[in-house]
Amino acid sequence: MSKFLATAAVVVGAVALAATGVGAAASAGLIGTAGTAATATTAATAASFAGLSATTLTSVATLAGVAAAGLSFGASALAPKPSQGGSQTSWKADPQAGIPYAMGRTYVSGNIVYRKAWGKDNQYQTLVTVLSGGGPHAAIEQMFVDKEPRAIGAGAVVNIPDYGYMWAGYQLGATPEASALTRAPGAPTGWSADCKLSGYAATVVTLKFDTKGDHTLTSTPDIGWVGRWACVYDPRRDSTYPGGSGAHRINDERTWEWSQNPYLHALTWLVGRRANGKVVLGVGAPVVGIIMAQFVEGANVADANGWKLGGVVYSTDDKWNAFKQMLQAGGGEPLRLGAQIGCLVNTPRVSLATITVGDVVGEASVQATQSRRDRINAIIPRYRSEANDWTVVAGSPVVVADYVTFDRRQRQKEVEYSLVQDLTQSQQLARYDIENAREFGPVTLPLKLRWMGYRPGDVVTATLPELGLVNQDLLLLQRGLSPQDGTVTMTARSETAGKHPFALGQTGTPPATPGVSGPALIPVPGASAWSLAGGMITGENGATRPVLLLSGAADSDVISGIVVEYRESTGQQDAGTGWLTVTTLEPKAEQLTITDVKDGGVYQVAVSYRKDPGTGGRLILGPVTAGQTQVPWQDGVVGPGKPEDNADVTRDHLPDAWHDWTGKSGVEVVSDLNAAIAMIAAEQMRSGVWRGETDRIVYADDGRPIRVEVEALGSDVDGVKQFVAFLKEVDSSAKTSKFLFSARADGSIVGIEGIAGGGFDQLSFVASRFLFVDENGGNPINALTYEGGVWRLKAAAVERLWVNTAVVPARAKATGPVQGTFSSTSGDPLPLMEVLRAVVTLAEPGWIDIDVSIQQGFTSTPAPWHLEIQVNGHQLDESPRGGVEGTSGVQSFGSYYASAAGDYVVTAMWQASTAVTLAQRAIRANGQQYTV
The missing domain is CATH 2.40.30 (Elongation Factor Tu (Ef-tu); domain 3)
Incomplete structure (x- = not known):
């Protein structure tokens, strides 16, 4: 399938080329053809500039080209992760190389486009190198000669011990450049004022080969530069974009600014980099073909997560593949919508x-x-490391132990994040890739x-x-x-x-592997599990009231509740209509008395089992006939004017005096009240909010009254259910008093409940955290939270604490190997460098204690030195040590609180004069974890 989609994309791309005329030009041999070379230097230069012309023309995108890119996405979604062409750390002279395009802050060696020996006895050799297209760039920070930092002279000589003399200069790629790039001691024949490199960050280096000198070059050194490279368009800084504010304009590269945001670089690559109105780098897609809002969302997410991009792509790279590399650095993927291109952001x-x-x-x-092969549970991330001379190195494996257990074995693969230059970022992206693969x-x-x-x-x-x-x-x-x-x-x-x-390391508990779930198998009550009878209950005063008596027991152990419904039977209903819910009983309930029935009414009751989130089929019982209301007025009521025993004083049989007093019969009054309530309810339902209250007396099974008062406010808007309720209850049967004040919003609940009587007094709270504020209502302190099934006391001062058992776990050794690199080379002072490293893995938040020891040697004193401890690149405040004396043995201590589970990289960083050497070093990093 991937091969078919890739072929389709090529076919559509060919249509795009034919529409622009580029296809015909290429087939006629008019693009990318260099003239006959007189010298090797001329040939390299001509081929390079011929490559520029071909790239420029073939990069012009139309909507047909965007459609081809969309088909390419279908292929790439099934193909391996993006790969990178070329090597940004190799200083080379390749006539077939494309234009390098450097982004973020990174190391670039570039491509040599001009090289010539000149002067007396050809003692000078001048090399002109293109570092990056898409200028002007932000800055060049540092030149490196054979991986060592050297000063960049503005036309001045750089005297490098053991190498001899070197002149170096650079440009940032203004459009246009004011003059050709030259530096002392002069320019070789053929490099004239017309040899401008407008729009390209470039350098010129002249080496002196003095065979009679004491320090002469015996070979060409390896040279590279660290800089802040391409500028990007940011819609958030464009006041013409909805919600934007600033001077950025998508069609004016002069307004763009430097950034390390992956999504802004991906967006800029889609827009394309232009010179003289022609696309020389990137896709060159029309603005209407880009879903701008998705890139803005991605840029915001990358900024929030601290995700950055740095590295080099080339004009000869597949443009869609380069686009994916940039999105990969921000945890994104390409998306297409018709003829538009957008991106998917992991958030x-x-x-x-x-x-x-x-x-x-x-x-x-x-x-x-x-598939089992694709559902991985471990990744070895590869990223570009500044500490390792900007080479791509493998980080420690990211393994999700829960998934390994679930899959019964470890399934691991190696993924290169070619434009990522941070270990933590590569590990976060690797975790996302593991999660998305599942x-x-x-x-x-x-x-x-x-x-x-x-x-x-x-x-x-x-x-x-x-x-x-x-x-x-x-x-x-x-x-x-x-x-x-x-x-x-x-x-x-x-x-x-x-x-x-x-x-993102905010929790150490991975989610369960997602999967489909069949409908819940909920049992139906058996025919003999429950029985129903109609009858009466009698109070202490001899009065009776009609009831329905349900009894039995659940014949299933897998249910979460018993749903009871009833209806007045007409003998004509089907099995599914007319039911009113009475209540949902606990699974162990065995009886229920239903009191809201009419004298002599005929009823049916349905029992069904609930297994969250569904309810099973009904067992229909009845019909049965309810009993009659009987009141002994003569013996049970004190005072004159008593009715005869068992007289009917319900609303349908009120005396005529009621009508004389109100002007309406009791039936009419109740009917009017019901109509008014219905109108209010309808009005409230139209606005999506409601208010309700009730004050009623119900009776327990023993006939004793229970007084209940409830006030409630609620809302059901856009599927989000919310309510606030206040309940008060006095129960003469249980001899308890209760209040409940609760609030619920979209599945979350907070509340307080108090119960007095019944053999105990209880006050209950429901909340995920408790905030305490001062007497002015400010300065909230989150003192108590519920996390991972445990209540945690966050901040409290205790005058005296009595503890029966205190569990203090032993400190465990670091789970990663201790390793490090060190070299004492020339230069004074040496740069701050990593000399030791340990990786501590914490299953939950805790402390990391670090102890670093080093043994130094001194060729002369006093000599300055500095030692510090870093965790994930952050210096511990209490750790730095330093001095200017001949201290040979040095120790440094520190502690770091890890607020989340995960891997933490502990490094010992050392800097000293060249008069100081490092002989031995040792590190201990112990992860302390709290056990509740």
């Missing part, structure tokens, strides 16, 4: 809508799980036309038990529209909300 999302069976209009399908899909859903308003990158919830999707969040990846019948076909994958805090 928590809120479901926008729910898909039910009524929305599906065709045959839907679900791939219930990823999402199931594709899920294909043909939907009604109204779903056309949702686009790739949105999250929706699917409630389709027939497909095994029960309240399942889905991330939309593709959207298609059938012109024949208006069907909108969505392609999606599962989306697990818990993966985001885990990937």
